[in-house]
Amino acid sequence: MDERIILALDFQTKDEVVNCLASLENQVRYVKVGLELFYAEGSAIVSLLKEQGLKVFVDLKIHDIPNTAKGSMKSLAKHGADMVNVHVAGGLAMMEAAREGLEQGISAGSTSPLLIGVTMLTSSSQQMMNEQILIPGRLEETVAHYASLASQAGLDGVVASPLEVPIIKQVTRTNFLTVTPGIRTVGSAFGDQTRVTTPVKAFELGTDYIVIGRSITQAEEPAKAWADMMKSIREGK
Numbered sequence: 001m002d003e004r005i006i007l008a009l010d011f012q013t014k015d016e017v018v019n020c021l022a023s024l025e026n027q028v029r030y031v032k033v034g035l036e037l038f039y040a041e042g043s044a045i046v047s048l049l050k051e052q053g054l055k056v057f058v059d060l061k062i063h064d065i066p067n068t069a070k071g072s073m074k075s076l077a078k079h080g081a082d083m084v085n086v087h088v089a090g091g092l093a094m095m096e097a098a099r100e101g102l103e104q105g106i107s108a109g110s111t112s113p114l115l116i117g118v119t120m121l122t123s124s125s126q127q128m129m130n131e132q133i134l135i136p137g138r139l140e141e142t143v144a145h146y147a148s149l150a151s152q153a154g155l156d157g158v159v160a161s162p163l164e165v166p167i168i169k170q171v172t173r174t175n176f177l178t179v180t181p182g183i184r185t186v187g188s189a190f191g192d193q194t195r196v197t198t199p200v201k202a203f204e205l206g207t208d209y210i211v212i213g214r215s216i217t218q219a220e221e222p223a224k225a226w227a228d229m230m231k232s233i234r235e236g237k
C-alpha cells in the first residue's frame with residue numbers, strides 16, 4: 001500500500017465512507033477528512049478511521065487570528081490526526097501559533113501530526129488571483145513565496161498544485177513536504193480544479209503526497225479506477 005496517495009473522503013455520511021473504503025477492497029492506506037465530512041460526522045469519524053489502521057489527514061484549513069488558530073490546533077491535536085493544515089495567508093504569527101497549539105495539545109509520548117500550509121487553492125487561476133483577490137504577479141511566484149513563509153514558520157510542508165512542486169523545492173529547506181491535490185486521472189473531468197495534472201506527472205515533478213478524490217470516489221468503478229491509477233504510477237506512464 002502506497003502511503004503517498006491520500007484519498008479525499010468528500011462525503012456527508014459515515015455510511016458512504018464505509019461503503020467507499022469497502023469498494024476499494026482496503027487498498028487505501030491514507031485518507032483525508034475535509035470540512036464536508038467533519039461538519040457532518042464530527043471527530044468520531046477520525047477515530048473510526050484511525051481504529052481501522054488508516055492514516056488520516058484532517059483538512060480543516062484553519063485561517064483565523066493567531067490566538068484562535070493556536071486554540072483550534074490544541075483541540076484538534078487530541079483527535080489523533082497524522083496531518084492537519086492552516087492557510088498560509090493567515091501569516092507568520094498565525095502559523096507559529098498553530099504550531100505551538102499543536103505541540104501543546106498532543107498527549108505525552110505521541111508524535112505531532114504534520115502541519116501543512118495551504119498556499120493558493122488548486123481551484124484558483126492566475127486571473128482570479130490578480131483580478132479578484134488583487135494579488136499581482138505570477139501565481140507561481142505567490143505560491144513560492146507562501147511556501148518559503150511556511151518553511152520559515154516551522155511548518156512541515158505546503159499544499160499546492162503539483163505543477164508548482166519544482167519551485168517550492170527550490171525555495172524551501174530539505175525535507176519540506178509537498179502535498180498536492182489538483183490530481184486527475186487521464187480522461188476524468190477537471191470540475192472546479194484549475195491547476196491540474198495526472199498522478200504520474202505529479203510524482204515525476206517530485207511531489208511527496210498526492211490528494212485525489214472524485215477521479216476515484218465518483219468513478220463508475222472506484223476499485224478499477226484505483227487499480228488503473230496504481231498501475232500507471234508503478235509503470236510511470
Ligand SMILES: O=C(O)c1cc(=O)[nH]c(=O)n1[C@@H]1O[C@H](COP(=O)(O)O)[C@@H](O)[C@H]1O
Nearest residue numbers: 008034059120121122159181211212213214
Ligand atoms: O487542502 C486541500 O486538501 C486542498 C487544497 C487545495 O488547494 N485544493 C484541493 O482540492 N484540496 C482538497 O483536495 C481534494 C481534491 O478533491 P478532488 O478534486 O475531488 O480530487 C478536496 O477534498 C479539496 O478540499
